[in-house]
Amino acid sequence: MKTETKKTTDAQLLDLLKKVLPKATHDPQLAGKIYQAIEQELKVKARGAAFDKFCARVELPNLEPQSLQEVKTQLAASFGHGDVTLKPNRKEKTLAVEVALTDGTQFSGEIKVNPNAGAEASEEQEITLKFVPFPVCLPGDKELVWMLAKRENLSPDEGGMALTKAEDEFWASKTGQKLLRDRVERSFPEFIARVPAGVLSELGLKRHYKTPEPIKPLRSLKKP
Numbered sequence: 001m002k003t004e005t006k007k008t009t010d011a012q013l014l015d016l017l018k019k020v021l022p023k024a025t026h027d028p029q030l031a032g033k034i035y036q037a038i039e040q041e042l043k044v045k046a047r048g049a050a051f052d053k054f055c056a057r058v059e060l061p062n063l064e065p066q067s068l069q070e071v072k073t074q075l076a077a078s079f080g081h082g083d084v085t086l087k088p089n090r091k092e093k094t095l096a097v098e099v100a101l102t103d104g105t106q107f108s109g110e111i112k113v114n115p116n117a118g119a120e121a122s123e124e125q126e127i128t129l130k131f132v133p134f135p136v137c138l139p140g141d142k143e144l145v146w147m148l149a150k151r152e153n154l155s156p157d158e159g160g161m162a163l164t165k166a167e168d169e170f171w172a173s174k175t176g177q178k179l180l181r182d183r184v185e186r187s188f189p190e191f192i193a194r195v196p197a198g199v200l201s202e203l204g205l206k207r208h209y210k211t212p213e214p215i216k217p218l219r220s221l222k223k224p
Contacts, residue, residue: 011158011161011162017034017035017038018035021034021035044105046202047101047105047107047202048107050078050202051099051107051109052109054074054075054078054109055097055109055110055111058071058074058111059114060095060111060112060113060114061113061114061115062113062115063088063090063093063095063113068086068088068095071086071095071097071111072084072086075097075099076198077196077197077198077201078198078201078202082099082100082101082102083099083100084097084098084099085097085098085099085100086098093112093113094110094111094112094113095110095111095112095113096108096109096110097109097110097111102173102174130151130152131149131150131151131152131206132149132150132151132152133147133148133149134148134149134150134156134159134205135147135148136148136160136163137212138188143214143215144212144213144214144215145212145213145214145215146192146207146209146211146212147208147209147213148163148200148205148206148207148208149205149206149207149208150162150204150205150206151204151205154204159204159205162203162204162205163203163205165203166195166199166200166203166205167188167191167195169199170191170194170195170199171186171191175194179194189211189212192207192210193210193211195207
């Protein structure tokens with residue numbers, strides 16, 4: 001709940017800056033640089049908090065190769081554009097984790113081995129993964145619906161802002177730029193089909209299906 005509240009506060013701050021900066025300076029380039037710097041700093045802090053939360057909650061029953069690979073896979077899903085380094089310490093029964101992102105940001109932490117890691121997994125998942133339906137459509141074709149989900153404490157407007165932010169960041173990423181160079185159309189369908197699940201999850205969103213479904217009108221039942 002605290003993390004989601006922080007996301008909402010950050011979104012409100014950025015929205016406020018969009019209104020205030022043009023009034024504070026008549027230099028649009030300077031206003032844009034200030035906005036981008038603050039947005040980047042908030043993004044780094046949010047990712048750092050997500051990384052610390054991951055290290056605190058990830059399941060690590062032992063330091064066997066399979067367990068380490070599962071941790072690496074989960075990290076790759078959440079930080080898909082970074083290099084992941086794992087350093088197990090069998091004596092201390094800990095795992096040092098380092099993630100280096102393409103923008104130069106680095107995170108480091110430690111995961112402790114917990115043989116009983118799976119005991120409370122189902123209960124924790126029920127607490128942390130509460131999603132509600134969030135169907136979306138494009139303005140030009142409202143009969144085709146993408147079935148998404150959002151955290152239950154995100155309003156529809158906040159969910160829309162988060163989705164727009166995810167799309168902008170995806171096309172600006174190394175993967176997105178490569179797709180554009182390969183002549184992939186910069187469109188919402190291409191974005192939703194290709195964006196890593198971890199990118200959406202980081203913003204409180206979830207994708208159920210990569211392709212849209214047409215709305216099905218139901219027949220009215222005839223009275224006997």
